[in-house]
Amino acid sequence: YFNKEGIASAVEVITENPDRIEEIKKEIIRLSEENGTNLYMVDWRQRNAAFFSALMVERNVMFLILMLIVIIASFNIISGMIMMVKDKTHDIAIMRTMGAGRGTIQRVFFMTGGIIGISGTFFGFLLGVVVCLYVENIREFVSSLTNTEIFSPELYFLSELPAKMEVNEIVTIVVASLILSLLATIYPSFRAAKTDPVKALRFE
Structure with missing residues (x-):
């Protein structure tokens, strides 16, 4: 920078893999300590700190938006399952009168909601x-x-x-989607299991 003859005031290091920047910085520091020289290093992340900070904010916001979408989808599963319970009230009552227990009814609707959640997560x-x-x-x-x-x-x-594609993020999103979709089936399945066959068949 100062145009001093025979002296390099700055050295630019270009790497093939930018993800190895910390490893390369440690190696440069080791070499400078062996030679007894003092270095001031600035990497590409520090030069563009404001830009990368904005990107991280966008990334976190997008993750929150994605989780909100998953939560909304879970509520859709709940509403859809509740409507299914209402539509199948007569069938549930018949199954109860034929000897099906509340646990059986609950498992049927829980598995139905689970299949919906698993298939939706898979295709997503x-x-x-x-x-x-x-x-x-x-x-x-x-x-x-x-x-x-x-x-x-x-x-x-x-x-x-x-x-x-980050494996950790993919696993987190898939697991969270599966858990929320399975949790969304608990209330409708309990509601189906509590169906009173006498009341359901009273007007049949």
């Missing part, structure tokens, strides 16, 4: 993987369809829309 997982694998193609298609530029490089500093 497949759709998410497909979108992640072809997100750039989808972006280009939507941009050409709407004649608008989505994720402008001037704003996001990206020539294409990247997508990286």
Whole structure:
């Protein structure tokens, strides 16, 4: 920077894998300590700290939005199961009069709701993987369809829309979706099990 002859005031290190930055920094520090030199290092994350901080905020907000969507879907399962219980009240009463216990009725509706939740989670997982694998193609298609530029490089500093699937996040989302969908079936199944066959068949 100071144009001193025979002296390098700054050295720029370019790595092939940006995820190895901490490992490379430790190696550079070790070499500088062996040579008795003092270094001041600034990596690409520190230079763009504000930008990456904004990205982390967006990431956390998107995760919260995703969980809210899952919760809303769970309420949809609850409402759908309650409507099913009302529609099947006559059938439940017949099963009760034929000897089916409350536990049997409860298991039937619990398994029904569980199948809905598991199948929805499975197909949602497949759709998410497909979108992640072809997100750039989808972006280009939507941009050409709407004649608008989505994720402008001037704003996001990206020539294409990247997508990286994190195993931990995928497992967390899938497990949370399964748990919420199974919890959503508890109340409707209890309600179905409490159906009084005498009252249900009174007007039949």
